[in-house]
Amino acid sequence: MSHHRRVYLDNNSTTPILPEVVESMRECHLSGVGNPASAHFAGREARQLLEHSRDRILEILNGQASLQADRLVFTSGGTEANNLALRGFTSGRQGRVIISKVEHPSVLGTADYLARAGYDVQRVGVTSHGVVDLEHLNGLLNESTVLVSLMMANNETGVIQPLREVAKLCAKKQIALHTDGVQAVGKIRVDFRNLGASALSFSAHKFHGPPGIGGLLVRHGMAVRPILFGGFQQDGIRPGTENVPIVVGMCRALEIWDANRTKLERQLTGLRDAFESRLQNSDDPLAIVNGSGTTRLPHTSSISFPGIDRQVLLLALDRAGIACSAGSACASGSSEPSHVLQAMGCDEAVVTGAIRVSFGRQNRLEEVIWAADRILLSVRELKRKCLFQDRP
């Protein structure tokens, strides 16, 4: 091996935790923090930490903190928050549930579960840019619709959905709207109150916080039923002893993002644009940026090399010291084609040849450019091999 360089470009799978976040959790663990449900001093101190974190997170996401306060339910992450939203808002009711075709598997899978339980689940399509078809969606909203769940931004392409427009459509018919904000929170400004959504999911390990913690922010007055039972914590909506140190870590990570957000957004956009133009300025091979015709997250590139098999390319890149992915982490390792690119109507070769490259605050321009050049080299090598193999 000629080099031992490693470049991590799979930040949509997970981001490296910040040292300051580890430190805040360490301090909390070592302070002898109690169970926030206990009435004694150790419990009261734990509750104080927990409620302070809750208030800060609400504030940063612009939830309503006092008077008709919105509710922040801590969960084990994005998957649980999405499950809680889809099941908790529909429980005890029957009717239609609308999601999009490009949702994360945690929403798709929960919607499948609801369909098996007798709900009328409708999956709305997207345009070739990956944006939800608003007309189709509006046409699907009927009297019996109990919930719409539409992601804020896609984890494979980074495409940002027109949520405010969707919220207006839903509000007209008084239909609850949940949004999976897992890839958006801690990356772009999320203003919960002005968005008009009923609930928002997020997850700390996507914004340089600890894994295993996230939340569902629920608008004041919206009833969400539990999916776990047997305790009184978090008003019985999510029973179980709250994990105070990890909540403190999530809060710290979000605060650090908030304090630097303009700078970070500029940094990530800069990395992404430099990466994409490096790939596209080379005539050979052809590189297609999926979703490039619309507004995207600053840190996500879905790149297709038609004629290349993404699994083979990913293996070659791993050997070369570049970590990126085939789509969502849940789908990587398997050879399932991207449901997101399929829903966008991409050609089969574009779907087969698509990799996802996602940036984080730790990435440097120089390593990103190096990675782009290395990817081009690998693609050319693979193409040459194919030509060679095709020869009789």
Ligand code: PLP
């Ligand atoms: N929703 C989206 C859009 C995601 O990208 C992810 C993470 O892969 C999730 C939900 C699930 O979040 P978690 O890993 O915290 O369960």
